[in-house]
Amino acid sequence: MDNAKIAECFDEMAELLELRGENMFRVRAYRTGASTIRGLDESVAAILADPHRQLADLPGIGETLAQKTKVLVETGTLPQLEELRQSIPAGVVAMLGVPGLGAKKAMRLHQELAIGSLQELRDACEQGRVRGLKGFGEKTEAMILKGLSIAQAAGLRLSWYRASLLAEKIAQHMRGCAAVKKLAWAGSLRRGKETVGDLDLLVVASDRDAAMDRFESFPEVTQRIARGEDKKVSVRVERSFQVDLRLVEPDQFGAALQYFTGSKEHNVHLRKLAQQQGLKINEYGVFRESDQARLGGATEEEIYHAVGLPWIPPELREDRHEFQWAAADKLPRLVAVENIRGDLHMHTSASDGSATIREMADAAIALGLQYIAITDHSKRVSMAHGLDESRLREQWRMIDQLRDEYEGRLVILKGIECDILEEGGMDLADDCLAEADWVLASLHYGQRQSRQQITDRIIGAIENPHVDCVSHPTGRLIDRREPYDVDIDAVMRAAAKHHKLLEINANPARLDLHDVHAAAAKRHGIPLVINTDAHRPDDLGLMMCGINQARRAGLSPDDVANCWPITKLREWIGPKTAAH
């Protein structure tokens, strides 16, 4: 059982315990434990296997959770979780997905009206039975009815990329209001999370009412969830996506930005630090407990400096390593899109892309890149019209011809995204791969093989002297396909040993490696490559999504091989080709 699954079990435990009315701090302890395990950059199985280390040394993991983790790893199940699942119908858990319904209300509906499913909940509301309960009224009933359709669309998170496009549209709309003096996005969008569940907009306005009215008049708004007197408006756009507006004073802007950027875990940690120093941090500023004197809040720097820390980049704010790094003044200088010099994974119309080499090259130059690799699919990917040895060599002859034309403007590397075959081994002959400047190895078929088979295939590719990099190493498609079962620790050890690179694929649906794995790669000393996997010229602009992943992993430009000058990149991959 991997870290993500273990974290899911603990989150589910927390949910079920909360429904059962257990002590909220106990519930929180399970959530904290889940979050710790989800954020680990190595598998808990590896820690368990190491006699010198203890799971209980991890923050938020005590003896109880360590023991339960051990049981989960060894048996794949947890007796207490099974019991809880028996005692509370899945339909009641599903009720938590209805906005406005929490554990207390859901459980009372279950106990007092014998409601055990979303359908029964809908029926009860339509029959007016819910409003009869103490503490429930007509409005609550209407809220539940409305919320039920949202619950069905729940889990609807936008990719960071789509969320960023929506955010820009809203920002444009808001800038059209003269009362809006300043605005910034906070929340998971600012932290560069791979998916975004809602948007948080901070605004400084000369006229709060005007700014709130403007916000509600955004054409895509479908519902107003709440509107406070002068601080907050919440709306939905499309079917269920929530956007919050917060009005703040200029001298509170930094405090609010810090507060609403989160993550929740990061903020809890920060405020605990403040508490230990006799300070209080909230969205309005930093205050001294003794006399309530306000010590700052106009900028985020003031907040962090108040507790003796340097400013922490939003992408690192997950309460993983950032406080430790900040305290030791060892925060990494995070990679930025401006640092990117090359893109080493893109397709052309020779396989399943839509543009010519020249069109891709021109688009790359327009983005300021210094080098690219053309990496079409190999023949195994017949659906994508993958290239065999002879078509590939033909493409390389074309690149040779283009090189003169692009001399001094762009280096075009002769590459290939070569499939790792189901039975192991590479899809193209070694003598052909030996002629390439850049070889990506990808696994597209046989993704349902056993963990051992998949791991062996990928390590086999890493051991092939012509392979430079494994692209999208876990195969996941966010919200659509689970990663294939692979021993990623073993892949990392092999990549480190054989001097190979691993890819962060910037495609918003892939983002593979994800942040935690990319951080592990860095720990192994493996350089990462951030590639767009572009299938058309516009896709080259997706680099930002991969940059987000890299920043969240704490990577610096030095850790990212396509930030290097091409000479350094060639030196790195050189020894391999020199051997032949």
Added chain:
DNA sequence: GCCGTTTTCGGCCCGACTGTTTTCAGTCG
């Protein structure tokens, strides 16, 4: 359930908004 320069018990981040319970609980972020 976790944790400890307030250390083995007694705390655990903080505030806004809504609906309904006229003083607050529940939910949310």
